[in-house]
Amino acid sequence: MPLPNELKVDEWQHLKMQVGAEILKNLSKGIYSNPGNTIKELINNSYDADATEVVIRARPEFDTITITDNGEGMNETEFKEDFVVISRSRKRDAGLYTQRLKRPVIGKIGIGFISALQICDEVTFISKKREENLKLEAKVDFGKFKGEMAKKAKFQDISDVHFRNVPEETETHYTMVIMSKLGEDFKDILSDKDLRGIDIIDFQGVTFEEIADQIEKRIGRGELEDFTKAKGKRAIGQYWNMMLQIANTVPVPYLDNGPIKESGKFDVIEELKKEISALKFDVDFDGIHLRKPVRFPNVPEISEEGRDYDVYTFKEKYDFKDGSNLRFKGYIYNQRKSILPTQFRGIIIRIKNVAIGSFFPDFLDYPYSEKLWLPWTNGEIYVEEGLEEAMNIDRNTFNLAHPHYRKLKNYLHNLLHTKVFIRVRNRYTSRMEERKEFEQVEKSRLRKELLASKFGYAFEIKYNDDFYPKRPVDINTDTKTLIIYRFHPIFDKYKQKKQFLEDVLILFEIAYSLSGGEGKKLREIFLDEIKRW
Amino acid sequence: MSSSINSYSQSQDREAFNNPEKWFVRYKWLKHARRRLDKVSKGFVKFFTLPGVECFDIRLFKLHSLLKTTATGFDPESLAYCEEIAERYTRIGNLLANARRFNGSYESLVGVGISGFTARADQWFPFDVINLDFSGPGFNQPGRNTSRTAEALLKTFKLQKSKRSSFSLFITIPANPVWNDESGKKQLEQCLRTNLTDNETQEFTRAFNDKYPQVQQGPSPAYQTMPYHEFLLITVPKLVIKYGLDEWFVVVCEEKLTYVGEGHNTRMVTFCFECEYVGLPNGYGGQPQTLQLHQYSENVANILRTPNTDVNQVFASHLKLRRKYDSIRDEARKCYGTKL
Numbered sequence: 083m084p085l086p087n088e089l090k091v092d093e094w095q096h097l098k099m100q101v102g103a104e105i106l107k108n109l110s111k112g113i114y115s116n117p118g119n120t121i122k123e124l125i126n127n128s129y130d131a132d133a134t135e136v137v138i139r140a141r142p143e144f145d146t147i148t149i150t151d152n153g154e155g156m157n158e159t160e161f162k163e164d165f166v167v168i169s170r171s172r173k174r175d176a177g178l179y180t181q182r183l184k185r186p187v188i189g190k191i192g193i194g195f196i197s198a199l200q201i202c203d204e205v206t207f208i209s210k211k212r213e214e215n216l217k218l219e220a221k222v223d224f225g226k227f228k229g230e231m232a233k234k235a236k237f238q239d240i241s242d243v244h245f246r247n248v249p250e251e252t253e254t255h256y257t258m259v260i261m262s263k264l265g266e267d268f269k270d271i272l273s274d275k276d277l278r279g280i281d282i283i284d285f286q287g288v289t290f291e292e293i294a295d296q297i298e299k300r301i302g303r304g305e306l307e308d309f310t311k312a313k314g315k316r317a318i319g320q321y322w323n324m325m326l327q328i329a330n331t332v333p334v335p336y337l338d339n340g341p342i343k344e345s346g347k348f349d350v351i352e353e354l355k356k357e358i359s360a361l362k363f364d365v366d367f368d369g370i371h372l373r374k375p376v377r378f379p380n381v382p383e384i385s386e387e388g389r390d391y392d393v394y395t396f397k398e399k400y401d402f403k404d405g406s407n408l409r410f411k412g413y414i415y416n417q418r419k420s421i422l423p424t425q426f427r428g429i430i431i432r433i434k435n436v437a438i439g440s441f442f443p444d445f446l447d448y449p450y451s452e453k454l455w456l457p458w459t460n461g462e463i464y465v466e467e468g469l470e471e472a473m474n475i476d477r478n479t480f481n482l483a484h485p486h487y488r489k490l491k492n493y494l495h496n497l498l499h500t501k502v503f504i505r506v507r508n509r510y511t512s513r514m515e516e517r518k519e520f521e522q523v524e525k526s527r528l529r530k531e532l533l534a535s536k537f538g539y540a541f542e543i544k545y546n547d548d549f550y551p552k553r554p555v556d557i558n559t560d561t562k563t564l565i566i567y568r569f570h571p572i573f574d575k576y577k578q579k580k581q582f583l584e585d586v587l588i589l590f591e592i593a594y595s596l597s598g599g600e601g602k603k604l605r606e607i608f609l610d611e612i613k614r615w
Numbered sequence: 616m617s618s619s620i621n622s623y624s625q626s627q628d629r630e631a632f633n634n635p636e637k638w639f640v641r642y643k644w645l646k647h648a649r650r651r652l653d654k655v656s657k658g659f660v661k662f663f664t665l666p667g668v669e670c671f672d673i674r675l676f677k678l679h680s681l682l683k684t685t686a687t688g689f690d691p692e693s694l695a696y697c698e699e700i701a702e703r704y705t706r707i708g709n710l711l712a713n714a715r716r717f718n719g720s721y722e723s724l725v726g727v728g729i730s731g732f733t734a735r736a737d738q739w740f741p742f743d744v745i746n747l748d749f750s751g752p753g754f755n756q757p758g759r760n761t762s763r764t765a766e767a768l769l770k771t772f773k774l775q776k777s778k779r780s781s782f783s784l785f786i787t788i789p790a791n792p793v794w795n796d797e798s799g800k801k802q803l804e805q806c807l808r809t810n811l812t813d814n815e816t817q818e819f820t821r822a823f824n825d826k827y828p829q830v831q832q833g834p835s836p837a838y839q840t841m842p843y844h845e846f847l848l849i850t851v852p853k854l855v856i857k858y859g860l861d862e863w864f865v866v867v868c869e870e871k872l873t874y875v876g877e878g879h880n881t882r883m884v885t886f887c888f889e890c891e892y893v894g895l896p897n898g899y900g901g902q903p904q905t906l907q908l909h910q911y912s913e914n915v916a917n918i919l920r921t922p923n924t925d926v927n928q929v930f931a932s933h934l935k936l937r938r939k940y941d942s943i944r945d946e947a948r949k950c951y952g953t954k955l
Contacts, residue, residue, distance in 0.1 A: 139708040139716075142691040143735075146718050148705040206701045219702075258705050262718060286713070287685030366954075369687030369712025 089158055091216065091247050099222065099241040100167045101196060117201045117268050118324035119478075123194035124149050124259055125332045125365060126436055131155070131257060132182040134362045141286075141321070141368045144269045147202070147261045154182065155211035155255040158218050158247055165195065165243070185361065185434075195259070199224040199240060203263035212255035220245035225263065274319045280312050282319040290329070290373050293322075294337055298380045301422045308424045327425070329372040331437035335359045340377035341462065342393055342415060350395035350411050354464060358435065376426055378460065384417050391417035392505055396497065400468075400489055408468035408486045414461040416502050418509065421460055429461045429494065433470055439478040445498060446491040452503040459502065463490065525581065529588060533557075533564060536592050555587040557595050564588065589615060632667040633947050635940035636874040636926045640885050641675050643870050644785050647887045648681055648744045651783045659683040660743040663695045665721060668706045669951060672746055677955055681744075688712025688955070695739050697724050710954050715739060721747060722763045725770040732774055741780030745771060748787040764788075765802055768855060772862040772890070779896060781864075784888040786851065789881045790844035790873065800838045803850035807837055810853055810915060818916040823849070826919065844873050845923070847884045852918045855888055860911045863894030867914055874926035 121138065128136045131153025140147045156164070198205050203225030210217035223242045274282050283300070285293045297318075300306035307313050309323040318326075335358050345351040358374075365372040384390040397411040414429075421427045428441030445456055472484030480487045526543055533541040541557075543564045551567035558565065566584060576583045593608035652660050660681050664672055673694065676682050683693035688711065695715035698704040704718045717724050717735060726733040732740075749764065768786075775782055792800070810816045811823060823830070830837045838846045852868040859866030870887035930937040 137709040139705075139712065141713055142715055143717070145716075146704075148708055150705055150709050208702050208705075258702065260701050260705055260718075262701075287687055287690065289686050292686070366712070369685075 089216065089247050091249060094244050094246045097162070097166060097243050097245070098239045099165055099196070099243050101238055101240050102167075103238050116327075117271065118327050120197040120201050121147070121149070121324070122328050122331050123197045123477075125328065127194040128153050128257070129185065129333055129361075129363055129436070130180060132180045132185065133257075134183075134364065136363075136365045138365065138367045140272070144264065144272045144321075145262075147264065149259045149261075151257050152255065153257055155214075155257055156209040156218065157211045157214055157216065158245065160211075161207075161209070161218055161220065161245070183361075196240065198259070198261050201265055201268045202261040203265075204261070206260040206262065207258070208260075209257040210250055210255055213253070215249060215251060216247040217250040218245060218247055272321045272324070274321070277312070277317060277319075279315065281316045283316055283322070284319060285322055290370050290375075291337060293326075293370070294340075294373070294375055294377060297375075297423070298377070302381050307422050310425075325367055325370070325372070326375050327440060328367070329365075329375050330430070331440060332365060332372065333358060333361050333363050333435040334365050334372045334374060336374045337377050340374060342378055342413070344387065347387075348393055348395050348413065350397055351393075351413055354411070354413075354462075361435065376460070376462075378415050378421075379417055381422070384419070389418075389509075391415065392502070392509070394497065394502055396493075398493060402468075402485055402489075406468055406486070408489055409466040410463050410469075410490065411466070412461060412463040414459060414497065414502055416455070416459045416506060418458065418513070420457040424457075426460055427457050428459075429463060431463045431465060431469075431490075433465045433473065435464065438473055438480070446494060448495055448498060450495070450499050450503075452499070452506070455503055455506050458506070459498070461494075463494070465490070521581075529564065529585075532588075533592070536596065537562075553591075555584065555591050557588075557591045559595060564591075585615070586612075629667075629669050629951050630878065631876075632669060632671055633944050634877040634879070635930065635937060635944050636876045637671075638940045638943045638947070639926045639929070639936075640787070640872055640874065641672055643872065643885075643887060644672060644744075644746060645675055645679060645681075647783045647785070647869060647889070648676060649679070650889075651743050652681055654781070655743050659690075659693050661693060661695075661741070662744045662746070663739070663742040664746040665698070665748050666696050666707055666711075667748075668703050669947070670707060670710055670955065671947060672748070673711065674947075674950060674955060684955075685713070689714045691715045695742070697721055710952075712954070721749075722767045725767050725774060727763045727766045727770060732770065732777070736770075736774055737777075740774040741778035742775075742782055743780075744783045744785075746785045747771075748785070749789075765799065765854060769858045769861075772858045772864060775890070776862040776864070776892065776894060779892055779894065781889075781891045784855070784890055785885065786855070786888070787883060787885040788847065788851070790847050790884050791881050792838060792843045800836070803846070803854060804836045804838060806854045806857060807846075807850045815912045816915045818912065819919060822916065822919040844882050844884050848873060848886075848923050849918055851884070852886055852888070853915060855886070856911065856914050856918075859888075859890055863892060864890045865893050865910050865914070866890045868918055868921055870924065871918075871921055872924045872926055 125136055125138075128149070128151035131151060133151035133153030136149065136151045138147070138149050195205075195207075203223065205222040205224070207220040207222060208217060221244045223244075224240060226242060270276060274280075283296075283306075285296065288296070297306065305313055305316065306318070309318050309326060310320075311317065336355050339345070342348065342351055345355065379385065379391055387393065392415075394414045394416075395411075396413070398409070400408045402408065424443075426441060428443035429445050430441045431438050441460070443456065445459070445461075448456060469480075469484075469486045469490060472480045472487040474481060482488075529543060530541055537559060539562060541562050541564050543566070546565050546567045547569055548567060549569050551570050554567050554570035554572045556565045556567070557563075572587075573580050573583065589611045590608055593604050593611055596607050597603035648660055648662070652658075660676075662673075662676060662682060666673055673682070673696075677684065683690035691713055693714075694711065695717075696707065696711070697717040697719055698707055699718070699720045701718060704716070708714075708716055722728075724733065724739075725736045747768075771784070811820050813820075827837070827841050829840050837850075848871050852871065856866045856868065867889045868886055869889055870885070872885040873882060874885075875882050930940070
């Protein structure tokens with residue numbers, strides 16, 4: 083490998099970038115399945131480069147997307163090592179932590195950069211490494227090779243690369259990725275051209291905190307359920323949806339009162355918040371400084387912990403026979419109704435602070451029968467050690483048979499089954515009983531009002547437990563009493579609609595009393611009461 | 616291989632555009648942009664510029680509330696720019712969130728060399744203030760009869776006319792005969808010669824011949840027989856006024872400035888034009904042509920009446936003023952790399 087002083091300066095050179103066919107195939111299932119993942123991967127590259135600031139510009143034209151960071155930068159030698167043949171990455175050669183800020187390294191095979199080929203034909207890469215006096219400029223042309231992707235060669239050419247070293251005397255260090263010739267489909271998606279007759283909710287010109295507030299208000303008013311689907315004639319645009327998804331997955335801080343509004347009560351959550359803030363990783367996305375958008379509870383009717391929602395925190399460590407360890411911590415949030423927006427339902431797994439995929443709504447294939455309560459649940463697991471080997475190359479899914487993954491999954495399922503959902507069931511039952519009691523009192527009040535309005539004086543309502551009563555309901559105008567015989571066989575037949583039947587029979591008895599037993603009059607009064615009831 | 620990636624030193628780039636002479640010029644731009652703001656009713660100007668990496672003109676306009684901003688940057692309606700070099704384009708974008716931007720030259724933006732306009736230009740125009748601060752060579756296009764820059768100016772008037780919109784136009788170019796190629800110089804020369812023989816501009820001809828007798832008498836072109844920056848200070852306004860006339864604009868050249876920026880060798884020339892649309896709403900004329908021609912003759916004659924401001928001389932004779940702009944430069948250094 084040539085030393086920096088042997089590098090050619092100010093002279094354009096050429097190479098072809100190759101990628102292992104199997105990698106390309108696997109990538110197409112994960113990173114390539116969502117264009118926003120490309121930006122996420124590039125942000126993760128910046129994080130791995132010890133950047134503290136990332137600036138992304140896409141709006142308003144979506145003509146180019148530029149990503150600049152103040153990370154350690156890359157020189158020609160490193161660029162070639164990482165990108166000439168993409169099948170491995172040197173990122174982890176230096177150890178599991180970055181050199182300067184000692185961040186846990188995320189990257190595995192340098193695929194973040196080539197994921198750009200999904201959304202554009204051309205990438206300009208400019209990087210200046212700390213304390214070196216050359217900057218590297220490379221122009222990567224994917225366009226020419228896109229049609230040839232289907233070839234079955236072991237390694238496929240994916241781009242022409244022209245690069246050169248240019249003297250730069252400044253002490254700066256940075257990397258710029260300029261994606262140009264963006265795919266028309268991608269531009270159309272971001273511009274919401276596919277949505278016809280829908281008013282796009284646009285958050286232009288407001289801060290991330292304000293966006294989060296607006297979303298919360300809309301959810302509270304029943305105007306928003308899902309980031310990607312219209313509610314009525316209004317929907318959040320694809321650009322904003324992409325930004326929110328990215329914000330949720332990269333290592334940016336939480337909103338001040340997120341992820342749980344009263345998180346001060348929970349040590350593990352406070353610890354997580356402090357750790358993420360300490361990363362000092364700022365992402366400026368079109369002037370908006372990203373924060374993790376999750377903040378619960380997010381609707382007015384969910385307010386009281388214990389009654390409306392519960393939070394469970396955990397911190398675990400497991401040793402494996404092969405000497406490896408699995409360390410993780412996190413929380414589960416469960417509320418008494420479905421979580422909105424739907425994108426926030428599920429569990430998100432972050433390895434070294436970076437999300438793998440997004441929320442898994444099925445909680446890693448939860449096997450028990452309480453699936454009804456999964457949409458009421460959200461959670462985050464921060465894996466501090468282990469699990470990385472279980473991550474598939476698409477960086478969005480896991481190898482289901484890996485012992486770390488199985489351990490984590492079983493822990494999660496056990497927590498949900500034996501703790502979270504038991505509590506949900508108890509909460510549900512007690513709420514049902516409370517509701518039943520309330521309904522009973524309310525029913526009684528309404529019945530008394532009805533009787534008073536018909537007979538002109540107040541009635542008492544009594545329940546009789548005789549087993550063989552003559553009638554199911556009786557009105558005694560002398561004693562001013564309404565008696566309901568709870569064990570009359572007629573109620574056995576309509577257990578589910580017992581209250582309904584009681585009401586009908588009370589109306590019948592009122593009609594009978596007021597008609598003096600005259601059949602025609604009884605019928606008129608009864609039908610009239612039923613109509614008004 | 617495309618040569619669109621050019622090397623440049625960031626620190627040099629910053630200093631290149633941060634000198635007291637340039638700040639003097641920027642404050643002239645500010646004066647005219649404020650006048651334009653008074654003429655438009657929306658409370659901000661739609662501004663197009665070719666900013667350097669530190670976007671000093673945008674900083675100045677923002678400071679004086681000429682632009683519409685939001686909590687996250689600019690309102691795209693208020694600010695647009697283009698920059699050809701990818702690295703500069705990215706650096707500028709990092710400072711200016713949500714402004715409209717184009718990674719290419721002004722000439723490609725407006726559609727030089729194609730019939731009609733580009734879709735992007737059609738969408739972006741009109742602007743209230745257009746600042747064409749060509750830091751590189753102007754009027755250069757080897758092998759062509761007309762300069763791309765001149766054609767871009769003509770397209771600018773056509774685009775503004777298509778939206779029936781008056782505007783302020785600032786043009787800055789280096790007065791370096793080596794940089795400005797023969798075709799561009801010939802085009803300006805042609806424009807000058809036409810006026811010198813035009814009955815409608817006799818007053819201009821008289822004043823010009825009095826000042827530059829050698830041009831009329833000698834066989835050599837004017838750009839060889841008179842100081843080159845003076846040649847530009849006369850011919851560029853003439854060309855712009857002519858283009859304006861063709862597209863139903865009354866164009867007045869309000870300022871003509873020349874300067875050599877501190878630490879530089881190249882003399883620059885800057886012009887401030889006020890361009891008022893006098894055509895009908897359908898874009899096909901308005902004032903009687905005789906009246907417009909009269910205004911044209913007046914405005915051409917005014918080119919010589921409008922004094923050339925040599926910023927270096929102004930500073931030499933007003934040291935206090937020089938110190939004021941020195942301190943503005945020093946203040947501007949504190950803004951390097953900060954987002955707007």
